[in-house]
Amino acid sequence: MVAPLENIATLAIALAHVHxxxxxxxxxxxxxFTPVLHWRALHAEDPHTxxxxxxxxxxxxxxxxxxxxxxSALARIASA
Numbered sequence: 001m002v003a004p005l006e007n008i009a010t011l012a013i014a015l016a017h018v019h020x021x022x023x024x025x026x027x028x029x030x031x032x033f034t035p036v037l038h039w040r041a042l043h044a045e046d047p048h049t050x051x052x053x054x055x056x057x058x059x060x061x062x063x064x065x066x067x068x069x070x071x072s073a074l075a076r077i078a079s080a
Contacts, residue, residue: 039054
């Protein structure tokens with residue numbers, strides 16, 4: 001699985017190079033994935049985690065599904 005932060009960075013770079021409906025789509029996708037930036041992958045023994053939270057297994061599964069759907073949509077846009 002690609003790290004969600006890498007996906008957000010990829011979207012941000014792509015957004016900088018496009019205009020119109022595609023830019024709107026990518027901007028909305030980046031906004032939708034914003035909560036993922038507050039996740040942490042490992043349990044932190046230090047209580048100072050700067051607001052990061054551990055997602056539930058269901059949240060991970062939903063995020064992976066969302067990334068797959070986004071990838072599919074972007075592939076359809078690119079082939080059009």
